[in-house]
Amino acid sequence: MATRPARAGGSATAPDPLEALRDAAGAWVWDVPAGRLYADARFANLCGLDPNEAREGLPPSAFVAGVAPDDLLRVKIAVAGVMHGSETFDKEYRVRGADGAIRWVSARGRAEQSADGDLLRFTGVLVDITEQKRVEEQLRVAQTAGGVGTFEHTDGFGTADVSHQFCKLLGLHPTDALPVRTINALVCAGDPAIVRTAAETEDQTSYSEMRIQRADTGEERWLARRGEHRTDGAGGGGRFIGVIYDITYSKAAEAELRELARTLEDKVAERTQERDRLWNRARDLFFVLGRDGIYRAINPAWLDVLGYTEADMLSRPGINLTHPDDVPGSRDFIEMLGRGEPIRDVDARLVAKDGTYRWINWTVIPEGDLFYGMGRDVTERKLLEEQLRQSQKMEAVGQLTGGLAHDFNNMLTGIMGGIDMARRRISQNRLEEAEHFMEAATTAAERAAALTHRLLAFSRRQSLDPQVVDINQLVASVEDLLTRTLGERVSLSLALASDLWSSRTDPNQLENAILNLAINGRDAMPDGGQLTIETSNLTVEWPHTAGPDRLEPGDYVLVSVSDTGTGMSPQVVAKVFEPFFTTKPIGQGTGLGLSMVYGFVRQSGGHVGIYSEPGIGTTVKLYLPRLEGDASRTTPRRRRPAPRGAGERVLLVEDDPQVRMVAASVLQELGYRAIEAVDSEEALKVLAGATPINLLITDVGLPGMNGRQLAEIARERRPDLPVLFITGYAASAAERSSFLAEGMRMVSKPFALDVLARSIRESLGS
Helix, strand or coil, X not given: CCCXXXXXXXXXXCCCHHHHHHHHEEEEEEECCCCEEEECHHHHHHHCCCHHHHHHCECHHHHHCCECXXXXXXXXXXXXXXXXXXXXXXXXXXXXXXXXCEEEEEEEEEEEECCCCCEEEEEEEEEECHHHHHHHHHHHHHHHHCCCEEEEEECCCCEEEECHHHXXXXXXXXXXXXXXXXXXCCECCCCCCCCCCHHHCCCCEEEEEEEEECCCCCCEEEEEEEEEEEEXXXXXXXXXXXXXXXXXXXXXXXXXXXXXXXXXXXXXXXXCHHHHHHHHHCCCEEEEEECCCEEEEECCHHHHHCCCXXXXXXXXXXXXXXXXXXXXXXXXXXXXXXXXXXXXXXXXXXXXXXXXXXXXXXXEEEECCXXXXXXXXXXXXXXXXXXXXXXXXHHHHHHHHHHHHHHHHHHHHHHHHHHHHHHHHHHCCCHHHHHHHHHHHHXXXXXXXXXXXXXXXXXXXXXXXXXXXXXXXXXXXXXXXXXXXXXXXXXXXXXXCCCXXXXXXXXXXXXXXXHXXXXXXXXXXXXCEEEEEXXXXXXXXXXXXXXXXXXXCEEEEEEEEEECCCCCCHHHHXXXXXXXXXXXXXXXXXXXXXXXXXXXXXXXXXXXXXEEECCCEXXXXXXXXXXXXXXXXXXXXXCCXXXXXXXXXXXXXXXXXXXXXXXXXXXXXXXXXXXXXXXXXXXXHHHHCCCCCCEEEEECCCCCCCHHHHHHHHHHHCCCCCEEEEXXXXXXXXXXXXXXXXXXXXEECXXXXXXXXXXXXXXXXX
């Protein structure tokens, strides 16, 4: 490799940043028309390819040959996006190099197109970012835990990489690596070791406390260990990335708190010398709370952290300071304390005197008629965690937009290409062939409509039509369809509970959800197996999981779909509800099935749980809220072809000219007389006149006054006027029963013309 000439008066051996970049980065050129991939030696070594073959040209499949299995699908999706119109490629993923080691790489490339829009080349660079990733992982774990000493240990090796702060906490001389036996030898007998293998750790995200004797002074200290096991893809070894931090002060404070709880009894106002010593010197928030939720005492730390004096707090309900989003969880924890159960390691926000909120981590112990608590300010840790979540959200948004671009480009190609070919065949008077291409365009458009509905379902913004449904009857009614769909290798069984509670839900969406889950189960059993659909009643007494999507206490109708298939790892289970995440090969799944199920159930006020073990199978549970009372159950009615009109006048209000033109043509063809308006203002002028109007058809999302407001004014002037809403998306129309009044109906865009015709006839019949 050539070196850069030295400047006059300078050293010829000065480091060249371009040389360093070349050593770290590898380049590729993908000749798309020729179907050949050319790469330099650095790219080949990073991806486990032969450098000579890479220089001479390889099949395009070599681009992903070395990618770790866990990352392979998303890399293939990103490459497919480039091949179908995306101009840029920007991904981080793991590869197995020529030396067998797993490395993180950052790949950035761009597509080059001809003047006609044909893809010519896909070029880019690959940079080794393994060290950067390792540091980021250590930093993230340290930030999440609030720790100070970082360490990393690889299973099967007798040494651990450690930070200098780690050594200081143990009283050892600062170094970059330590023997495992040296670290664990400092742990007091009977306490868990600091460094353990994955087999010795009960769970992946491990937290434990242990006592050590410092190597330099022999002093006994309490340490907390927090971290997580990571498994590198493609069969790589296991690593533990963790932190330790000193909790001696907290353990002493907790012990004193327990002693204080045993000695204070009910007369909290009597300030003993022991209480003064503990409360006045503590940096954490101490409090005494009555079973009525009223503060009895607080320590001076409240003034430093939140700005409150004891006079501010005494006789004040504790729940009044809690952030509104944390109030439900706080009430649940108070109930747990009422049953005599202590609370440990619980985060909740309290409002400070200046109006800001601080995150506090609480430990509360019930003793007699009082609750004794200790809280530590963890606001900075929470801010770091939120930054991490935001970065994960941005990654999800990138995955979503990339998947959308890929799928919609495919569908638009089918629509535009089909229409163009149909025009050509019509001009050639080859009408039968034109019909074939029109069918292809229609199929592509229907796929695009289905994708839109699934996206609305995932975002919980679809228009639902909830009814009181006999869920057992609904499940039984789709048994024949499921049997045909699953095939001969999969055995279907139903376990339907007697006396099942009522639930109010959208029956069509529930059918779609069950069908999606059944198809997923079938695909997970390529060699056949058992699929079971079960219904039952369930009462949840305490919240399950935390956060806004937790399962709240209450009564639920439970619909479970179980398979005996391949199962999923915890890492895959954590992503299954993400849009466009799929374990299926490209072209065999959009990754929106489970996200649609999740969005529909959450929009219905329910919850979705998933349980899976590799090699055993998967169960997905839909928790639908119980409907109280004896409301009569309904089942979907079979629709019949709509009769033609008899000259009824229909006021059509639609701001989109193409939709208005098509709808008006349908009305005229069916025998109705259409009066067109582009917005509410123009429609009101028609309604103010004397022209008879038999039906108002209006888009919901009109500019200015929306369609629902227009209908209200129209009803004031013509009380018996039927209204049919057409909507692509409107947040206010997410639940039809609360949006529609008597004599109103709704149809969602995009709609088939026979659906519109049927809805018009039903509206006029009302």
